[in-house]
Structure formats: structure tokens, C-alpha cells
Amino acid sequence: MAQDAATQINTEQTVSEKDLRYYTASQWQLVWWRFRRHKLAMLGAVVLLIMAILGAFAHFFAPYSVTARNGEYIMGAPQIPKFWDANGVSLRPFVHGITTKRDPVTLRKIATADPDTRRYVHFFVEGEPYKLLGLIPMNIHLFGLDEGKLHLFGTDELGRDLFSRTLFATATSLSIGVLGVLVAFVLALIIGGVAGYFGGPIDYVIQRLTEIVRVIPVIPLYMGLAAAFPKEWSNIQVYFAMTMIFGLIGWPTLARRTRSHLLGQRGEDYVLAAELSGASASRVITKHLLPSFTSYIIVDLVISFPYMILSETALSFIGLGLRPPSVSWGIMLQDAQNIRAIEQAPWFFIPAGFVVLAVLAFTILGDGLRDAADPYSVSSH
Amino acid sequence: METTPLITVEDLRVHFPIYSKGLFRKVAGHVKAVDGVSFSLGRGETLGLVGESGSGKTTIGRAILRALDVTAGSITFQANGDPVDLLALHGSNLKHFRRNMQLIFQDPYASLNPRMTVRDIIAEPLECLNAGSRQEIDEQIRAVAATCKLNVEHLRRFPHAFSGGQRQRICIARALSTHPKFLVCDESVSALDVSIQAEVINLLMDLQQELGLTYLFIAHDLSVVAHISTQVAVLYVGRFTELAPTKELFFKPLHPYTKALMSAVPTIDLDREFNPLKLAGEIPNPAAPPPGCRFHTRCPYAKQICIDEEPEWKQWRPHHYAACHRVAEIN
Numbered sequence: 001m002a003q004d005a006a007t008q009i010n011t012e013q014t015v016s017e018k019d020l021r022y023y024t025a026s027q028w029q030l031v032w033w034r035f036r037r038h039k040l041a042m043l044g045a046v047v048l049l050i051m052a053i054l055g056a057f058a059h060f061f062a063p064y065s066v067t068a069r070n071g072e073y074i075m076g077a078p079q080i081p082k083f084w085d086a087n088g089v090s091l092r093p094f095v096h097g098i099t100t101k102r103d104p105v106t107l108r109k110i111a112t113a114d115p116d117t118r119r120y121v122h123f124f125v126e127g128e129p130y131k132l133l134g135l136i137p138m139n140i141h142l143f144g145l146d147e148g149k150l151h152l153f154g155t156d157e158l159g160r161d162l163f164s165r166t167l168f169a170t171a172t173s174l175s176i177g178v179l180g181v182l183v184a185f186v187l188a189l190i191i192g193g194v195a196g197y198f199g200g201p202i203d204y205v206i207q208r209l210t211e212i213v214r215v216i217p218v219i220p221l222y223m224g225l226a227a228a229f230p231k232e233w234s235n236i237q238v239y240f241a242m243t244m245i246f247g248l249i250g251w252p253t254l255a256r257r258t259r260s261h262l263l264g265q266r267g268e269d270y271v272l273a274a275e276l277s278g279a280s281a282s283r284v285i286t287k288h289l290l291p292s293f294t295s296y297i298i299v300d301l302v303i304s305f306p307y308m309i310l311s312e313t314a315l316s317f318i319g320l321g322l323r324p325p326s327v328s329w330g331i332m333l334q335d336a337q338n339i340r341a342i343e344q345a346p347w348f349f350i351p352a353g354f355v356v357l358a359v360l361a362f363t364i365l366g367d368g369l370r371d372a373a374d375p376y377s378v379s380s381h
Numbered sequence: 382m383e384t385t386p387l388i389t390v391e392d393l394r395v396h397f398p399i400y401s402k403g404l405f406r407k408v409a410g411h412v413k414a415v416d417g418v419s420f421s422l423g424r425g426e427t428l429g430l431v432g433e434s435g436s437g438k439t440t441i442g443r444a445i446l447r448a449l450d451v452t453a454g455s456i457t458f459q460a461n462g463d464p465v466d467l468l469a470l471h472g473s474n475l476k477h478f479r480r481n482m483q484l485i486f487q488d489p490y491a492s493l494n495p496r497m498t499v500r501d502i503i504a505e506p507l508e509c510l511n512a513g514s515r516q517e518i519d520e521q522i523r524a525v526a527a528t529c530k531l532n533v534e535h536l537r538r539f540p541h542a543f544s545g546g547q548r549q550r551i552c553i554a555r556a557l558s559t560h561p562k563f564l565v566c567d568e569s570v571s572a573l574d575v576s577i578q579a580e581v582i583n584l585l586m587d588l589q590q591e592l593g594l595t596y597l598f599i600a601h602d603l604s605v606v607a608h609i610s611t612q613v614a615v616l617y618v619g620r621f622t623e624l625a626p627t628k629e630l631f632f633k634p635l636h637p638y639t640k641a642l643m644s645a646v647p648t649i650d651l652d653r654e655f656n657p658l659k660l661a662g663e664i665p666n667p668a669a670p671p672p673g674c675r676f677h678t679r680c681p682y683a684k685q686i687c688i689d690e691e692p693e694w695k696q697w698r699p700h701h702y703a704a705c706h707r708v709a710e711i712n
Contacts, residue, residue, distance in 0.1 A: 030541075269492035273555070276446055276484050277506035278476040291496045 031295060034372035041368020044361040051358060055171035059130040062164035063144045066327050068128065070149045070159040072100050073111050075345050078154040078162075081121050094118040095150060119145045154347040156335060165327050166351050172328040174358070176243055177308040181301050183247020188254035189297075195255070196262025197285065203259070210252045218249060222315050235326040242321055246308050254300050261293040295373035303366035306359040313355055329355050385459055386421035387595050388445070388563060393418045393454035395437075395444050399668060412668045414440040416619035417454075419694070424459075424562070425589065427596040429610030429627070431603060431642070433664050436616040438599045442565040445597065446484055447475060458482070458563070480510055483556035487568035489548035493540040499526075499551055500536040506559045521558060528591075529554040530584065546577035550584065557588070565597045570605060582609055603646050607631055612700070615639050618665050618675045621694070625701040635703040635712060638676050674706065682707050 035041060054061050070076075081093035097117030103110050125144035132138050144150060153162035195206040225245050229238055265271060266289070274284050309329070315321035316330025317337070324331060329351050335341070336348035395415040400406035415437045422428050430438050444451050447467060456467040460481055470478050483506070486492035493502055500522060507518045523533055529550045540548060549569065556564055566585065570578040586609060588594055600606050606613055607627055614624040615638060623636040634640050638660075645657040660679045665671050671678050677687040684707065692704040705711075 269486050269488060270494040272448060273484070273486065273492050273552075274494075274505060274509075276448060276479060277555070278479045278509040279505065280476075280509075283509065287497075288494055292494075 031369075031372050035368055038368035038371060041365050041371075044364035044368065047357060047361040048365060051170055051354075051361075052174060054167050055174050057132065058164075058167040058171050059132060060138070060140070061142050062161070062167045063125075063127060063141050063150060064161045064164045065128050065130070066160070066165055066168050067325055068160065068164070070151070070155060070161065072109075072159070073098055073149065073151060073155050074109055074159040075157055076111050076151055076155045076159075077345075078347050078350075079113075079151050081150075085115060085118075087116070087118075090118070090120075093121045095121070095145070097148060119148050119150070121150060122146055153350045154345065156345075156348065157340075162332075162347060162350060165332060166354060169327045169329045169332050169351060170354060170358075172239075172322070172326065173309050173312055173330070173355075176239065176246070176312045176328070177305045179240075179243040180246030180250060180308040180311075181304055183244060184250035184254060184304065185297070185301055187247060187251040188258055191251065192255035192258025193262060193285075196259035197266070197289075199263065206255075206259075210255060213249070214252045216249075218311070219314070221249065222311065223318070223320055227320060235322055238322055239326070242312065242315065246311050250304060250308065254297070254304065257296065257300055258293070261296060262289060265289050265292050295369075299366055299369045299373050302362060302369055305362045309355065309358060309362075387424045387426075387459050389421040389455075389457040389459075390441075390445065391419045391455045391457075393441065393444060393456065394452040395440050395449065396452040410668055413619050413670060414667055415444060416667075416670070418616075418619075418621055420614060420621070420624060422595055422597070424595055425593050426611045427589070427598050427609055429606035429613040430597060430599045430616060431601060431606055431613060432616030434601070435664060435667065437619045437667070438601075438616055439567055441616070442484070442567050442597055442599050446482055446565055447479075448484070460562070477510065480506065480559035481561050482563040482565070483559070483561045485549075485552050485556050485564060485566045485569040488572050489545050489552055490540075490572075492552055493548055495540050497539070498536065499531070499538055499540065499543075502540070502551060503536070503554045503558050505555065510559065512559070522554075525554050525558050528557065528588065544577075545573050546580055549573060549577075549581050553581075553584065553588070557592075560592075561594075563595045563597070565599070567599045568601070569598075571600060571602060578605065585609065603631075603642065615642065618667050618670050620675060621702070621704065622676060623701075623703040625698075625703075629698065629701050633698075633701075635697055635701065635708050636676075636705050637680050637682050637707075637711060639703075674704070676705075682711055 059065075076098070079095045081095055083090060083093055085096070095118075096113040096115055097119050098111050099114045100109050100111050102108070121143055122145070123143050124140050126139050127141040127144055129137065129139040149161070151161050151163065153166060155161055156165075191206060191210070195203040222245065229241055233241070271284060271288055274288050279287070312321060312328060313330035313333065316328050317334050321330055322328050332348075332351040333355075336352075341348040393415055394413070394417055396411040396413050398408045399410045399412060401409040418437075418441060420428065430441065432438050440449070443449050445456055445467070447470070451468055454468075458465045458467050458478075458481065460478070465478065467478075497505075500519075503522050503525065504518050507513070507521060512518060512521070522536065526533065526536060531547075531550055531554060535543075535547075540551070543551065552569075569585075570581050573581060582605065585596070589596065596609070598606065598609055610627050612624065612626050613630045615622045615630070615636065617638055623630065623634065623639045625635075630639065631643060634643055641658040641660050648655055658681070662679045665675060665678060671688075673689050674680070674683070674687040674692045677683040680687065686706050690706070692706045694702060694704045695708075696702050697708055
């Protein structure tokens with residue numbers, strides 16, 4: 001009888017390749033297919049990916065190091081490579097050379113572009129030695145000038161290249177976000193998981209604790225904690241302390257969500273089916289409960305990134321976070337908060353554009369992921 | 382009917398505590414979902430369990446499967462010749478005994494984990510019992526899938542690729558993978574289209590013949606119950622009102638509640654008058670059931686004795702039980 005049935009069904013229908021692909025698609029494939037249709041979110045993902053790559057390989061993409069100074073070009077405007085000028089066209093991009101004079105009244109150095117000299121842009125040039133990802137010793141930079149220095153975003157009051165500094169700041173700020181979110185994630189999963197799985201009085205106590213953490217106003221707390229950092233701490237120590245603070249404050253929302261998902265899924269039929277099949281508690285949690293909300297958690301993580309980044313930026317901006325010579329978006333914006341920058345050097349604000357871009361990209365990405373995260377919500381084909 | 386039944390349930394009681402609100406939650410009362418139910422079920426038989434919503438049908442099924450805590454009573458399962466006291470099983474003994482009994486759910490959408498392939502879903506009971514290597518399990522799965530008319534190709538797919546009827550066949554395959562003797566079908570066809578219902582019921586009946594399965598078939602659709610059951614029990618607020626072989630119950634009901642149920646079955650026979658007995662009122666709250674006979678609040682034949690005394694569960698005809706003071710007078 002079994003054989004008959006099998007052959008009967010075999011001839012019943014021939015499934016098209018496309019349908020078969022859908023039928024055999026796992027949760028993550030379905031999420032990916034749905035996500036791909038969300039063009040804006042894809043754009044956000046690409047922007048973030050580019051930022052992450054720029055940050056991770058900042059040593060390579062940045063022509064100069066964080067502290068390298070160009071004494072000839074202080075508070076200099078951004079230099080934009082050109083392909084032509086009054087003297088004709090060039091296939092290789094170039095910038096004009098700089099001549100520096102002292103102002104006879106203020107004695108300040110004034111840099112002016114000399115339209116008759118050309119400094120050509122070269123790619124993969126040798127420059128300051130560094131270690132790629134802290135491992136591979138190299139001295140090749142993506143681009144540089146044959147003579148003199150190129151400052152795409154201009155320079156600051158000390159003549160440091162803002163483009164290079166922005167790239168290094170991207171690395172710092174994004175990594176603080178990642179680490180902070182990771183700490184928050186682990187805490188949220190443990191706390192929310194315990195509350196949701198055991199329920200009852202344990203849940204009650206944990207929920208009240210969560211509320212206590214949630215009502216603490218964030219900025220005064222950051223200020224208090226940051227002020228408590230010992231002055232002699234190195235920047236690395238401050239860096240990790242900051243990520244810990246962000247993590248310790250960031251967990252409640254995610255913990256709540258984890259708890260409510262566990263509470264909701266615990267009563268589902270398929271969980272009972274697994275229990276009746278003889279599945280142990282750990283098997284139910286790892287094979288049934290956890291996979292049912294990983295997608296939500298990823299969405300939540302992505303959405304909480306901007307808060308971490310903004311927290312770091314805010315903290316460094318008010319001078320309580322990282323200190324020079326470390327460089328982050330917040331520190332760069334702190335440098336920009338004076339009348340001179342606003343009046344004479346608007347390019348100091350370029351890092352703010354990166355902050356806005358990153359936060360927007362994360363938000364859009366989170367939005368798209370949220371739409372795609374539950375492929376079983378609508379049985380769309 | 383065999384001499385030793387496969388399952389014997391005696392005076393089964395399942396009470397759920399009601400907690401008061403606040404931090405210190407005190408027990409404020411009990412919902413008596415099942416309150417003294419006894420029956421026995423022979424190998425290869427099907428007991429249809431009917432009753433209104435909230436009468437305790439699902440609770441009985443889950444109590445027998447040890448999916449919830451039983452307050453009192455006994456459940457004896459005749460496994461391989463030895464009677465096993467189900468309520469005495471714990472831990473890994475219970476886990477291993479689960480291979481003998483399985484549940485087929487009502488909702489084929491909620492009862493399959495959407496994130497697992499059909500193969501993994503069917504394999505779950507076997508994997509939990511460590512029933513051999515992956516190859517051996519795969520062979521068993523292929524066999525059981527074929528029995529449930531599932532294509533081998535289907536095993537690679539995810540539940541979202543299937544229709545309701547196919548999903549229910551997957552549920553049946555999962556339930557059958559450990560070769561159980563006893564299946565609880567909890568409203569297993571009520572979520573399906575009528576044509577699919579027939580398909581699934583026929584599959585269940587074929588499987589029963591082939592594998593000698595015993596079913597506890599919970600439903601509220603009387604025509605379905607009539608088709609599949611060898612005997613039928615009627616449940617009202619946690620208690621049986623009547624238990625009889627299917628034909629007896631449908632054509633010669635004793636209890637007034639059963640009579641009202643039977644008269645409410647719609648018919649397409651135009652010659653027969655459709656004139657259902659209308660019961661006044663609602664099903665009582667199982668947290669505070671009425672005294673005496675629980676049906677007296679709605680019974681057209683109720684007398685003082687029905688309020689004062691609980692009716693005895695008595696055998697009136699061969700294999701035909703009912704709990705009513707006035708059986709003799711009414712019939």
C-alpha cells in the first residue's frame with residue numbers, strides 16, 4: 001500500500017524549479033528573499049558595510065595617521081582633486097600646490113593654493129608604516145600625492161588630516177556600538193530568558209528590577225559614571241568601561257522582548273508537541289524556542305546600534321568619554337564646537353554627516369529587517 | 382471487545398487552581414475541568430469524545446498523555462502485556478513511555494515548527510528517544526512518511542510549502558514515527574475543509590486497520606464522531622453524562638443532554654423534520670458547578686432530586702452507561 005501511495009503522488013504533479021526552491025527554503029533564506037525586496041534597507045546595509053570596511057581598514061584607506069601633522073596647511077580647506085584647470089586637462093587627478101605665507105598683522109600662517117603647480121594623486125603609494133588589522137605590517141596607502149599632502153576633508157587647528165581622522169573615528173565609534181550591543185545582548189538574553197522561561201515570582205522580581213534600570217535618566221548617569229573614571233586610566237580602559245556602561249544600561253528593552261517572546265512561544269502547540277515527543281527542556285529551548293525569536297533579536301540589535309553610537313558621541317562631545325589622542329566621532333565634533341570652526345572651518349562638521357548617515361542607515365536597515373524577520377507571518381509566496 | 386482493555390481510566394480528576402492577584406498569589410479556588418471520569422478502551426477501538434466548548438474534552442486527552450498534572454484518579458495502560466500505572470511514571474521512564482502514545486493536534490499550522498524541515502519534524506520523537514543512528518532514523522521516517530502518503534521529496538521541504546491537509550498528514554506521521562499504540566486526536570479535523578476532513582479521517586481509519594491503533598477521538602462534529610468511533614462518550618462540565626456504543630448512543634440515547642445533542646444534528650433528509658430541542662441557559666462555570674446533577678439547570682426533566690443528589694453512573698443496557706436520576710421515567 002505504501003509503495004502504491006508513493007508512486008501515485010510522484011505522478012500527481014511536477015513541481016516547478018521555482019516552487020521547489022521556495023518549498024525547501026529555510027527560515028534564513030526566506031528572510032533574505034524578503035529583505036532583498038526592500039531596496040532602501042539594502043542601501044542602508046551597503047552604506048554600513050562600506051563604513052565598516054573603511055573603519056576596519058582605516059590604516060589603508062587613510063593616507064595619514066591620526067596624529068600626523070601638516071605644518072604647512074593648518075585649518076586648511078578640503079582639497080578636491082581635479083582633472084582640469086586653466087592650464088589644461090590631465091587624465092591623472094591632481095590638486096594645486098600650497099604656498100604658505102605669514103600674515104604680517106596676526107602672524108598666522110596663511111595657506112593659499114598655487115594654480116600653477118600640480119600635485120598628482122597616485123594610488124597604492126608608500127607612506128607611514130602600519131599594521132593592517134594590527135597584524136600585517138604594511139606601508140601601502142590607498143592614495144597619496146607625489147609631493148606634499150592631500151587633505152580631502154581639510155585639516156584641523158593642528159594641521160591633522162580630517163579625512164584620515166574621520167576614518168579612524170568611524171572604526172572607534174562603530175566598534176563601541178558593536179561591543180556595547182554585544183554586552184547588552186548577552187545580558188538581555190540571560191535575564192529575559194530566565195524571566196520568560198520560569199515565569200511566576202522570578203519573572204515578577206526581574207520585571208521590577210528592569211523597571212528600576214529603565215527609569216534611571218541616562219545622561220546624568222553617563223556623566224556620573226564617566227566622571228568616576230580615574231584620571232590615570234588609559235584610553236583603552238576608558239573605551240572598555242564605556243562599552244560596559246552602554247551595555248549595562250542598554251539591556252532592558254531587549255530583555256523585555258526576549259521575555260515576552262518566550263512567554264508567548266512557550267504555549268504554542270509545536271512546543272507541546274516536542275514535549276510530548278520526549279524532548280528535554282534544553283532541547284525545547286535550543287531547537288524550538290530560540291530559533292523562533294532570533295530574527296526579532298537581530299532586528300532589535302540593529303535598531304539599538306544608533307543609540308550606542310549616539311551615546312558615545314554625546315559622552316565624548318561633552319568631554320566625558322574618550323580623550324585625545326583617541327579619536328571618535330564625538331571627539332571630532334567636540335573639536336568643532338567653537339566659534340572659529342563655525343566661522344572659518346565648516347569642514348570640521350563633516351564627521352557629523354557620518355554620524356547622521358550611520359544612524360539613518362542603521363534605522364532603515366532595522367526597519368527592513370523587521371519587515372523581513374518573520375517570514376511566516378503572512379504566507380506570501 | 383477484548384478482555385483486557387488497552388487503557389483504563391478511573392475517576393480521573395483534573396483541577397486547575399485559580400490564583401488571586403498580587404505578589405503573594407493565594408489559591409482562590411479550582412476550575413474543575415475534569416471531575417471524576419471513568420472509561421476503558423480496548424485495542425483497536427475508537428472512543429469519540431463529544432461535548433460543548435469548555436466541557437473538558439481536551440483536558441482529558443492531555444491528562445492521559447501526561448501533558449498536564451492530574452489531581453486524582455488512575456490511568457492504566459496495557460503496554461506489552463503488563464499493566465503500567467501512567468501516573469506513577471516520572472522522568473526518563475515517562476519520557477520513554479511516551480513512544481506508546483501520541484497526540485494529533487487541532488491546528489496543523491501551529492503544531493508544526495515552521496523552522497524545521499518535515500524530515501526533522503517527523504524525526505523529533507525518534508531523536509529524543511535516541512532511537513538509532515541517523516541512517517536508521519531516516520529509514521524509519523521514509524517508511525512512516527509513505528504510510529501517511531507523503532512523498533520522499535516532501536521531507537526536504539518546510540511546513541510553509543504544504544496545505545492544511547498535508548500538514549495534518551505530517552502531524553500524523555510525526556505521531557506515528559515511534560509506533561505508538563494509542564493516539565489522542567484532539568479536534569484533529571475540525572480546522573480542515575470538509576473534503577480534506579474526509580481524506581484525513583479515512584487515513585486515520587486505514588491506519589487503525591493496518592497498525593491496530595487505538596484512538597481517543599475528540600470532536601464537536603457529531604457526524605465525524607459517528608463515522609469513526611466504536612463508542613462515544615458525552616461530556617458535560619467535566620463529567621460524563623453518557624457512554625455507549627456509537628449506534629446505541631445515536632439512535633437510543635438515554636440522557637436528556639444527549640437527546641438534545643442528537644436532535645441538533647443538522648440533516649439533509651427533507652422528509653425528516655428538523656426540530657432541535659432547545660436548551661435554556663449557558664454551560665455552567667466549571668469553577669462553581671451546580672450541585673447534584675450538573676445538567677439540572679438546563680434539563681427539561683429536572684426535579685428536586687436532581688438538585689439534591691448526584692446521579693449515579695450506571696450501566697442501563699449492555700455497555701451503555703448514563704448518569705441520570707430519571708432514565709427509567711424518561712425513556
